[in-house]
Amino acid sequence: MHTWLDIAQKTEVSTERSRPLWRAEWPTWLLIVGIHGGWLATLAVWPLLGAMPATLLMVWWCAWYMSLQHELIHGHPTRWPWLNRLFGYAPLAVWYPYQIYRASHLRHHNDFDLTLPELDAESTYVSPAEWAVMSRPLRALRWLNKTFWGRLAIGPALAIASTWGAAARQLARGDLRDVGVWLRHLAMLAALLWWIESSFGVSALWYVLAISYPAQSLAMIRSYYEHRPAEDHKQRIVLNNAGLVFRILFLNNNLHLVHHDLPSLPWYLLPRVYGARRDAYNARSGGFQIDGYGELMRRYGFRPIDAPVHPRMP
Template identity: 50%
Template sequence: MGNRHSLYLHEQQRNHIRELAAGFLWRSELPTWLLILAIYGGWFATLAYWQTLGLLPATLLLIWFTAWYMSLQHELIHGHPTRVAWLNQLFGTLPLAVWYPYGLYRDSHLAHHRHDHLTVPVDDPESYYFTRESWARLSRWHKRAIHARNTFAGRLLLAPLLDIMQTLGGAAAAFRHLRWRAMGMWLMHGILLAALFAWMVRVGFSPVWFVLAVSYPALALTKVRSFLEHRAADDPLARSVINEAGPFWRVLFLNLNYHSVHHDLPGVPWYGLKAVYLQNREAYQRRNHGFVVKGYGEWLRRFWSRAVDVTVHPGSK
């Protein structure tokens, strides 16, 4: 009976997606094209006219546009708004968020989508879990930092710093070991970032302020989305959360709060995820074993100062 229901669900999903894909929005990818215009236009206009807006309003707007840009980069990786990978990459290569070359993020994220390896340390490059061996090698202060990062407060304040340190360490290793492809990505990233910083200086906006007061908080916002986004579970379908977040977060994260749906159907565009989820709500909640929360406020209340147990992966050796 379970198999019949699963087959029925997938057939129902396919029919529903075909109907959505036949519509004008999906065929034209208009929502994503408009999103690209809004993000680039908003980011550059805010910087160009920051003195008219005032420093605080401009900073808050830039935090939003920068975090939104990171959500857009994720959408570009998954084949939107075009099926031409180099063109999508062109839309996501400018380092508006400072820290990560688009190409490295793309390669890492696509590896993260290997269904059976989700959350498994080493195999899943975006896993927050450790193997027993790697956990045992950590110093006491490092373990304390990981436990602090696993609180909601720590995810906002500390997790971006740990990610930045890891990323810069990876960049140094790429140059040390002459990994030419990664080196090329970092060199291009650095050249473009230097050009953006030069333009900021020209319009009187401090690059240091941008890094500390815009880019870091924007990265912290993305950590709200990824807080307990995945958990270790025997069934791969139970590893990704469904977060029934409010409109603010859905818009900022481009509906990736419906993360179980995204991992099930990674090719569905951001504006289709909610419709697919609502069409199959009860079935998705059964399939992911009730890994459902009613919004990010639930994580904040439960884990503001209490750490989630995301340390040693239960299936690791």
């Protein structure tokens, strides 16, 4: 059964589909050109800019590239997945193969499983059973990861370890399905890092540690508290009224409940749909609304926002 909000959303999206902006997706095409061009241009003028300004710019491009990859996963800017994949296949962000991220993220969009550690690949919670056997140092890291600054410092390391660990366990079970994906990714990454160092004088180690890791940290500001445990699965998804810079960086995915409701809606239409149904969405979120990422930084910079152990709400 569809609620009036579901019907209203479908009517809104149907209207938007008839407009040239949706059909052409020129904002996404501009984004693709801008991110790839900006990344390359920054490397080209590295000596002119200086190491620190150029590094900061590269952190931005790589974090923005991850937001672009998310947009590509959801069917933009073309109707052909193979073509969309080409725009996000390069390992500019280093740590994960695009195909692995795509598969896990699409599983994440089963809203009924959100935040459940056993089912949601993007959950930052652990199960009570896992917590019971966890060492004290690892528990301390999990608590630290629940603070804003802790998330930026160790969040990428925990996510990388989790993804790589899952790949290692899969291989140990004799499951070779993703071996080719990882080998292609590592081969492309090695070639990319060699090219960056030989052509632009930026060392591979600097790119990995001073650019890619901070870019992961920057990207993780969005996911720091975008889901919470709640009985109603729609009340697990945040509406974050972020400022302009973060809205641009995260491609409006701060309006996360709207994105989960309409995952095929392009990034530049999320604010329009939210604005047209603001009161309904605010009610649907069950009060899970945040007044920008600065609020999270001020209130939870060094204080855990909630517990690492999931309360196991169905």
